[in-house]
Amino acid sequence: MKERENQQAVKHRARMENIAVVLHNPKYAGNIGAAARSAKNMGVRDLIVVCPEPPDMEDVRRMATHLAADVVERIRYCGSLEEALSGFQFIAGTTSRAGGMRGPLIGPRELAGRLVDLSANNRIALLFGPEDIGLTNEELRLCHAFVSVPTAKEFKSINLSHAVMILCYEVFTASAAVTEGFTPRLADSSELEGMYRQLREMFVRIDYIRPENPEYWMSHVRRFFSRLMLYSKEVQIIRGICRQIDWYTSNKKA
Numbered sequence: 001m002k003e004r005e006n007q008q009a010v011k012h013r014a015r016m017e018n019i020a021v022v023l024h025n026p027k028y029a030g031n032i033g034a035a036a037r038s039a040k041n042m043g044v045r046d047l048i049v050v051c052p053e054p055p056d057m058e059d060v061r062r063m064a065t066h067l068a069a070d071v072v073e074r075i076r077y078c079g080s081l082e083e084a085l086s087g088f089q090f091i092a093g094t095t096s097r098a099g100g101m102r103g104p105l106i107g108p109r110e111l112a113g114r115l116v117d118l119s120a121n122n123r124i125a126l127l128f129g130p131e132d133i134g135l136t137n138e139e140l141r142l143c144h145a146f147v148s149v150p151t152a153k154e155f156k157s158i159n160l161s162h163a164v165m166i167l168c169y170e171v172f173t174a175s176a177a178v179t180e181g182f183t184p185r186l187a188d189s190s191e192l193e194g195m196y197r198q199l200r201e202m203f204v205r206i207d208y209i210r211p212e213n214p215e216y217w218m219s220h221v222r223r224f225f226s227r228l229m230l231y232s233k234e235v236q237i238i239r240g241i242c243r244q245i246d247w248y249t250s251n252k253k254a
Contacts, residue, residue, distance in 0.1 A: 015119045016175060020046035021164055022084050022127045024139065029055035031131065033063030034161035036071040042168035043175070048076045048125075050084045063161075082193065085142055089122035089186035090115075090229075093135050093143035094167070096157040105148040112170035114145070119175075121185045126167050131160050141219060142189060144226040187235040195235045196222065198242045206249065 021039045026032055032055055036047050049055070054077065064072045078084040085091055092111055115124055127143060129135035134157070140146060149166050151158060158166075187195075200218050203209040209217035230238075 016043040016172070017045070018119045018122065019044050019115065019124045019126065019171060020048055020088070021168070022048045022050070022125045023160070024050045024081055024084070024127060024135065025130045026051065026055075026128075026160060027131050029057070029059035030063040031160045032075070033060040033065075033068070033072065035128075035164040036060070036064040036075070037068040038161045038165035039168050040068040040071045041165065042172040044126075044168050044171070045071050045074070046076075047071055047074075048078060048084045050078050050081050052079070081139060081142065082189070085125055085127070085189040087123060087188050087190070088125040089188050090118050090145075091125045091127055091143045091189060092145045092147050092167075093127045093140045094129065094147050094149070094163060095134055095140065096148060096151075097134065105146050108147060108149060108167050108170040109174075111145060111147050111167070112174035115171055116174050118186075123188070126164070126171075128160060128163060137219075138215070141215070141222055142193070144229070184231065187230045187232045191232055191235050192225070192230070195225075195239055195242075198239055202242050202245060206245070 021035060021044055023032060023035060026035075026049065032047075032049055039045070039047055057072075060072055060075075061069065076084075092115075095105070118124060127135065127139075129139065147167065149158060149163055196218060199221060200209070200214050203217070203221075204211045204214055
């Protein structure tokens with residue numbers, strides 16, 4: 001598209017205010033506070049927590065200490081992961097397990113390098129799963145990148161707040177460098193999920209994917225579009241094509 005071809009490169013730094021940490025169903029309230037302190041240490045002040053019930057705020061504040069009290073006070077609590085991620089144009093999910101639909105995996109430093117350019121015009125979520133099981137395949141489908149923190153062989157995972165610190169540190173370090181590039185506003189999570197639902201329904205209707213397990217086949221479609229990094233206008237075009245195919249197939253049967 002001409003819009004992509006005509007973008008001018010500009011020199012800029014990462015915009016830390018466009019980056020947020022999202023904790024999905026953390027098991028311990030103290031880890032929320034520790035994550036808040038880790039994030040603030042590296043210049044990230046937005047923390048979103050997905051949890052069915054409010055956490056013990058005394059534990060949260062104790063682990064955050066007074067240094068991150070402002071981050072704790074502005075924490076946004078959500079009832080679902082979809083709600084928490086709505087409004088973000090780029091989502092990086094963390095995982096300690098490889099294989100299946102969890103990849104390709106990149107390291108925190110490579111991710112941080114990508115985010116410098118993206119953060120100029122897009123809101124970015126760094127997504128962390130529960131301490132014991134991490135993010136499921138279904139939850140990772142909402143992500144545009146999969147990040148794994150390298151560890152020694154005897155350790156397969158690390159403490160939640162440590163993981164938050166590592167990713168935020170790499171972003172903070174990358175933000176100190178001036179880079180040249182330009183990535184305009186991408187489609188956000190809610191726009192993309194609406195498109196994926198429409199594509200899934202269309203693919204099942206025209207027998208392109210099996211109706212028994214459509215999300216498995218849609219994982220490949222999600223990967224494809226994640227690499228393209230669609231703009232909002234491009235999502236509208238794809239959804240318009242789906243509507244036209246739906247109209248055509250319905251009228252043809254009639």
